[in-house]
Amino acid sequence: MKEKATSFDIAHHAGVSQSTVSRALRNSPLVNKETREKVQAIARELNYKVDKNASNLRRQHSKTLALLLFEDPTSDNSLINPFFLSMLGSITRASANAGYDLLISFQNLSDDWHAEYEDSNKADGIILLGYGDYTEYCTKLTQLEAQNTHFVRWGALDDEHPGVSIGCDNFQGGFDVTQHLLDLGRKQFAFIGGADSRAPEFFARYQGYYKALTLADVAQCAVQQDAISTEDSGYSATLSLLKRHPDIDAIVCASDLIAIGVLRALRDSNISIPQQIAVVGFDNVPVASFATPSLTTVKQDTILAGEILVDSLLRLIAGEEVEHYLMHVDLVIRQSSGA
Amino acid sequence: MKEKATSFDIAHHAGVSQSTVSRALRNSPLVNKETREKVQAIARELNYKVDKNASNLRRQHSKTLALLLFEDPTSDNSLINPFFLSMLGSITRASANAGYDLLISFQNLSDDWHAEYEDSNKADGIILLGYGDYTEYCTKLTQLEAQNTHFVRWGALDDEHPGVSIGCDNFQGGFDVTQHLLDLGRKQFAFIGGADSRAPEFFARYQGYYKALTLADVAQCAVQQDAISTEDSGYSATLSLLKRHPDIDAIVCASDLIAIGVLRALRDSNISIPQQIAVVGFDNVPVASFATPSLTTVKQDTILAGEILVDSLLRLIAGEEVEHYLMHVDLVIRQSSGA
DNA sequence: CTGAAAGCGCTTACAG
DNA sequence: CTGAAAGCGCTTACAG
Numbered sequence A, B: 001m002k003e004k005a006t007s008f009d010i011a012h013h014a015g016v017s018q019s020t021v022s023r024a025l026r027n028s029p030l031v032n033k034e035t036r037e038k039v040q041a042i043a044r045e046l047n048y049k050v051d052k053n054a055s056n057l058r059r060q061h062s063k064t065l066a067l068l069l070f071e072d073p074t075s076d077n078s079l080i081n082p083f084f085l086s087m088l089g090s091i092t093r094a095s096a097n098a099g100y101d102l103l104i105s106f107q108n109l110s111d112d113w114h115a116e117y118e119d120s121n122k123a124d125g126i127i128l129l130g131y132g133d134y135t136e137y138c139t140k141l142t143q144l145e146a147q148n149t150h151f152v153r154w155g156a157l158d159d160e161h162p163g164v165s166i167g168c169d170n171f172q173g174g175f176d177v178t179q180h181l182l183d184l185g186r187k188q189f190a191f192i193g194g195a196d197s198r199a200p201e202f203f204a205r206y207q208g209y210y211k212a213l214t215l216a217d218v219a220q221c222a223v224q225q226d227a228i229s230t231e232d233s234g235y236s237a238t239l240s241l242l243k244r245h246p247d248i249d250a251i252v253c254a255s256d257l258i259a260i261g262v263l264r265a266l267r268d269s270n271i272s273i274p275q276q277i278a279v280v281g282f283d284n285v286p287v288a289s290f291a292t293p294s295l296t297t298v299k300q301d302t303i304l305a306g307e308i309l310v311d312s313l314l315r316l317i318a319g320e321e322v323e324h325y326l327m328h329v330d331l332v333i334r335q336s337s338g339a
Numbered sequence C, D: 001c002t003g004a005a006a007g008c009g010c011t012t013a014c015a016g
Helices: A007-014 A018-025 A033-045 A052-059 A082-097 A134-146 A170-183 A200-215 A231-244 A256-268 A302-317 B007-014 B018-025 B033-045 B052-059 B082-097 B134-146 B170-183 B200-215 B231-244 B256-268 B302-317
Strands: A064-070 A101-107 A125-130 A151-154 A164-168 A189-192 A223-225 A250-253 A278-280 A297-300 A325-327 A329-332 B064-070 B101-107 B125-129 B151-154 B164-168 B189-192 B223-225 B250-253 B278-280 B297-300 B325-327 B329-332
Touching: A007 A018, A007 A033, A018 A033, A052 B052, A064 A082, A082 A101, A082 A125, A082 A302, A082 B082, A082 B101, A101 B082, A125 A302, A134 A151, A151 A302, A164 A170, A164 A302, A170 A200, A170 A250, A170 A278, A170 A297, A170 A329, A189 A200, A189 A231, A223 A231, A231 A250, A231 A256, A250 A256, A256 A278, A302 A325, B007 B018, B007 B033, B018 B033, B064 B082, B082 B101, B082 B125, B082 B302, B125 B302, B134 B151, B151 B302, B164 B170, B164 B302, B170 B200, B170 B250, B170 B278, B170 B297, B170 B329, B189 B200, B189 B231, B223 B231, B231 B250, B231 B256, B250 B256, B256 B278, B302 B325
Parallel strands: A064 A101, A064 A125, A125 A151, A151 A164, A164 A325, A189 A223, A189 A250, A250 A278, B064 B101, B064 B125, B125 B151, B151 B164, B164 B325, B189 B223, B189 B250, B250 B278
Antiparallel strands: A101 B101, A297 A329, B297 B329
């Protein structure tokens, strides 16, 4: 294995001091143009790259961001929530554009992640993505904040919780999609998905749903059925729901993954969609448009979300005050709502 | 901001030397059990984490792997090939299990990536994922090898090309899926996707396809239509194909993404699938089962693939000889082939 | 504009 | 089993 060149090697070849090499490579205005060019030429020739570890150690930062992904406890080993996956792309790109590397890691809520990254100087800040029991989550967030770790999270906005959050307008999305169904004449509503503070995003969607029903004066016969964000959970939730309430004509799902399971359960029960029961989801994941029937849902702008996440984190690292950010959502109308 | 504790702080608190702290934290058998436990307790209490930059600098490695993802030049900013995405999960997990961090980055084939990672000690090795013009790719691979960089790539196996490759049996997959169609009585075949050395994986699939047709003695009327791996490209390729060959009854696609476009084009042309034309894909991406009709395709085990990629890279880093690896594929029969 | 020197926080021979 | 010391490869005051 060829020895890696160091700045001393370059200095030697260029006939200057190592300090000058370092300056020249960083384009310091302090160094003479000719010297700088000579040094850079030699560096290129010797295939020299600044050693990140040394540079980071000296400068006390890592120019790296860590993306921590939490998974639903039930998802199998292979599956990542497609919604988060779509954010991954823009986060990666935004980090790169800002000159930061991106470390990615899947975590369990129970892991010791809250201390790992920034404390060991592996990353200058952390992006938190994922659902999970909010109560448990919250404790860790508090610790993170106590350690002065820089972090942003994707999730429900909540003034009480620690740190800064970027999230979409779950309430409005739940409201809009329910109103859409109401406008189409639906009356007997069911919401499938957790609707309590352990899952604040789902809860906000539920509250939007409930608000729309209340304004339309049909809230009294609305029902709710728990489910976590997987296809299987949506499937079995539907079966239970149908048993308890065979008369419903509209199902609002807390996520597309749930909705996909609902669609399958209804089909297996020989219930026509949307004629007998209309179904809507939330997230606009890629399969939503391929489902049969195609799924009416609420779209969150994942590209923008990734960019804002990175931008906010960078500003936090720079020491600025950063506010929560509420992202606008859009209704995507397809066949499953019967529009 | 609270000052971060260093090993000297721990040493001070524990009343031992800093060397001993370092040893104790790394569980060195050299240090007395009591001393070790005392040191570890204090470290925990002070929330001390070994500084990665210092440790890596000293040990001359980074304990991180870099995952470089190349994209099709035409894909828009948001979309990552879902096939690679599904490998991401297992690569991340496998790295973590081996105690390595994972850096991820999207690259253009034209970027200067071949020198960036290992040379700057950011990563101990590189995993290359993605399609792209093989000719251009190959040059970079040669440079990588010349620099003694540790890398593995996902792709076609080819003894001539530099480095070690892990790939699925594209030839067999192309053969199997074509044979499946042949068994169902199809006679007039078309292959949609690039079939030349710039895209060796597609080419191998094509060759498997062609071999099956040759054995069945129907190769003389088989056609091929270029397309890159996107839905849109599959769509327009189908339209051109139909114009040239209205008589075909089976389309073998080089990828699922292409197949999804083909399905849409046939539907828009009022051609029934699979009655008039049977369609098959390759990859078994998540939407394949949601397409209408659901797509018969070839499944590559992405979980295994990710594990083997990481394992091979780690062995390369450890200085072992590593062989290419050909992964087995499975036919997934759904509706689009008319079975 | 340039150089000599200190120091970032570790790990690990070396000596005891 | 433990400590004093060197050194990984940089960046950056400090002095000129």
